Amino acid sequence: MKPQRHDRLSRIFAKRRSAEGNDAPENTKKTAENDAGRGANGKNGRWNLKNLYPGLRSRALKNDQAFVEEKLAEFLDAYEGVDVNDMPGAELAEALAAYEVINNRKMKIYAYGELLISDNAANFEKIKPLQSWVGGIDQQLEDFLDQLADMSEEKLLFKLGAPAMSKYAPWLAQLRGGTPTRELSADIQTLSGVFDSIHTEGLSAYYQKHVIALEEKVAAVEKDTPEETRQAQADLMKQHSKRFATVLSTVIKTQDIDREWLGHDRHDQNFLDRNKLDADTADMLRETVKKSYISLSHRYYKWLADQHGVDVLPSSRLSDPVPGQTELEDLEYPWEQAEPEILSAFRKFSPKFANIAKEYFEGGYIDAAPHKGKAASDFTLPTGPDGHPYILTNFNEDIISLVVLAHELGHGIHMVLAEEAQGGLLSDTPETMAEIASVFSEMLMFDYLRGKTKDPDVERKLLQHQIEGLLESGMLQMAYFDFEKRVYESAQTGAPDAEEISDIWVDVLQEYYGPSVEIDDYQRYSWCMVPHFFEPPSFYVFSYSFAQGMANSLYKLYQETDDKPQFIEDYTNLLKAGMSADLKELLQPLGLDHTSQEFWTKGLELIEDYLNILESGTPSAIPTSAPSIADILGTTVPGLADKKNLDNSARGGDNNKKSFRFRP
Structure with a gap:
């Protein structure tokens, strides 16, 4: 059974539409490939794609393509025509490590092309050769991935017994997208x-x-x-x-x-299997x-x-301003204030989070200035361990834009932490976990602004x-x-x-x-x-x-x-984990259990x-x-005392568009 492969890049771009011809003001006449190099320190609200490559014809890009082709040739020389079912576990682990090296660099190259399109839809024709090249690499690796996806559960479990294979188990489970019952x-x-x-x-x-x-x-x-x-x-x-x-x-x-x-008996079983729910x-x-x-x-x-x-509000008026109330869009926040405000909000939570966010601002990894041809959707794009994630947003100099940027920086912090800890393949997260850090960061920003x-x-x-x-x-x-x-x-x-x-x-x-x-x-x-x-x-x-x-x-x-320091440590470890552990393991140090109604009631x-x-x-x-949540659900939500009295042994060792909101 061929799996549907929904990695971070495909999840982001499957829902993104080109904004060519949008109403964003045109503030530059340069082509995106050249203009994307402006703002090396991000101070003017433009990203610096030269952090990845100087251009489509640059020596650096050609060198990376040559590197991928060389590693692919070595991979095919060693494994093409070899049945992965016959590989010992240790040898399969070596093959996966070699595949990861290829995938990491290819991901950086692919992301560069997608960022150019996002910067200006007019670049679509320019990057077609690059897209074709990436597609060719993927095609040559497809047989290897298909064999992994089709391997019987019995054989896979035997191979996972090899020490070097164990770390790839979560990635293989996601690749396989759930196991058929026959x-x-x-x-x-x-x-x-x-x-x-x-x-x-x-x-x-x-x-x-x-x-x-x-x-x-x-x-x-x-x-x-x-x-x-x-x-x-x-x-x-x-x-x-x-x-x-x-x-x-x-x-x-x-x-x-x-x-x-x-x-499968359930219509949503494939989704549940893919997310280990x-x-x-x-x-x-x-x-x-x-x-x-x-x-x-x-x-x-x-x-x-x-x-x-x-008494009854027509659905056509759901977005109408409340009479006599200030509209957030009317509260100006110039771009120059975005960095200090967001970093202050994050620093109150964790200096580490603030420092990671600061690198996005200072390193030229955020594109905030609206301009013609720019993608309309907000997103954070990983470029793999060989690069640094990039954020695209359309900053309209108001509070809403500030909160949206904090949301995207939550994704960005999540990606940096997971890639540093887990590398390329294992830094991805299940669909159900991908929005946690972004929503959490949005809450930090809101409460900071409310308190201020x-x-x-x-x-x-x-x-x-x-x-x-x-x-x-x-x-x-x-x-x-x-x-x-x-x-x-x-x-x-x-x-x-x-x-x-x-x-x-x-x-x-x-x-x-x-x-x-x-x-x-x-x-x-x-x-x-x-x-x-x-x-x-x-x-x-x-x-x-x-x-x-x-x-x-x-x-x-x-x-x-x-004990906020302990919570922050445990929460940071959760983000670092990527897909290396299941959700129950990740929440255990926090004393939480997502399979209980009490957990969701607390939220x-x-x-x-x-x-x-x-x-x-x-x-x-x-x-x-209206009755309270506890009245409705008939539950008593564990209080702080319950959390504090948890056995310390439950704590582990040392061990990322705005959320989709469609309103017609």
């Missing part, structure tokens, strides 16, 4: 590969083509009033929804065929979050409706924005996951049509928003424009909710603990804390009668 014939494996191609290449390309066209048509609609415009946009989305229903049903069918071949924990988290809607999301949107002076402001109105707006982010990343994403689960289940009795899918979509959204929000026709058909539902891997939205809940629980523990109580502060500081707020 052996598959060669013909079935071939057919599975065909279905993977249909999904990843055919259906995704078809979806992208039509959703971009629909987005352009929707954006072009203009009527006499905002209400008429939104209804006309909804009518347009409804008109096209039949096509997207067919695409979604086809995606589900291809996934179901693979699922049946693998012997057990089904009971996933189900428990889903139910815990859904039960908390009434105390958290319903309560917040009741507060929001109250602020607008209505002297304006109650600004603090209230910061709280509102923070709560919305926590709800949308942690709870709305779970509603999206619930939607996927229910649509997949519906498809088992026949392909659901567009209206049936829309009914499910409205149901899950209404469950999340509660009685204080009215779902309109625009939102009814907005599922068509959520790419995660149509592009692999399916059920990816669960990882956002999981990571947000994980970060919430960790941050709540950080707030409560008296939900963090949101409850912020809601309490928001309401208490808002004179017009109606005191809530």
Whole structure:
């Protein structure tokens, strides 16, 4: 069975769209390849890609390509035509070490090309030869990876007995993407590969083509009033929804065929295996979050409706400013203040984190200045152990931009720590862990800004924005996951049509928003424009909710603990670990267990804390009668005393776009 290989680069760029022709102001007339070398110290908000290579025709790039080709030739000379099933464990470990050397340098070269495109979409044609070269290297290594993916569990376990092989076990598990419950014939494996191609290449390309066209048509609609415009946009989305229903049903069918071949009972089993999650924990988290809607999301949107002076807020007004309240976008933060503010926030937590973040600013590893042709999405891109990660953001000189940059620097710190500790292959993290450091850093930044402001109105707006982010990343994403689960289940009795899918979509959204929000026709058909539902891997939205809940629980523990130095040490070790240990092992030194409802409840109580502060500081707020999280879940969350009294032996030895927030 060929695995779907979703490494850090593919995860980042699978969801990124070119921003060619965006509305960012043009502040340079140089081509990106040349201009990307500006700002060697990052002081002007431009990155310095010359840290990687002086240019596409540079001797340094050619030397690295020659290095990869030389190492690849040595690798093929030693292992081409050799059946990995026949290799002793020690020899396979040598092959993996040789593969890692090739992959590390290739990753740096590939990242350089992607960064050039991100800097200016006009560079796409220029880097095609480089992309072809990378593709050629990958093709020559494909047989080796396929053999590893197809090796029987029995043979692999025997080889892992070799001391040098043990460290590669987590990477091999991710590569293999879960183990089938039965052996598959060669013909079935071939057919599975065909279905993977249909999904990843055919259906995704078809979806992208039509959703971009629909987005352009929707954006072009203009009527006499905002209400008429939104209804006309909804009518347009409804008109096209039949096509997207067919695409979604086809995606589900291809996934179901693979699922049946693998012997999986659950639609999301492949996702769970890939992230080393057990089904009971996933189900428990889903139910815990859904039960908390009434105390958290319903309560917040009741507060929001109250602020607008209505009992029920139309979904079209969810983004409207609260009357009389300062908008964060109006609070200016020039680029020159970004570095000292973020470093101050991080330094309060850990000088080590601040020093790593400082290198991004001082070393020219951040591109913040908006300019024509630049990618619209925020991201942090690893370049492998042979390079340094880069951050792209569009800094609009406001508080929101500051928080987004702190979020991306969280990714950046995570990547640096993991690569230094684990090297190339093992520094990657499961999808469910990839957002933890970024969300945690975002919280550090928010609380720093809240503690610094002297304006109650600004603090209230910061709280509102923070709560919305926590709800949308942690709870709305779970509603999206619930939607996927229910649509997949519906498809088992026949392909659901567009209206049936829309009914499910409205149901899950209404469950999340509660009685204080009215779902309109625009939102009814907005599922068509959520790419995660149509592009692999399916059920990816669960990882956002999981990571947000994980970060919430960790941050709540950080707030409560008296032993902050120990927490910081344990948290740093968690980030250093990459994929070298499973989640249960990583959380044990912190005295946490992600398989317990109490763990997730602690994270939900963090949101409850912020809601309490928001309401208490808002004179017009109606005191809530909503039950608490503990009342809803019927649990008692372990307090600080429980954490402090843990057996010290539980502590281990010495042992990274904003979170996806789609609002129609």
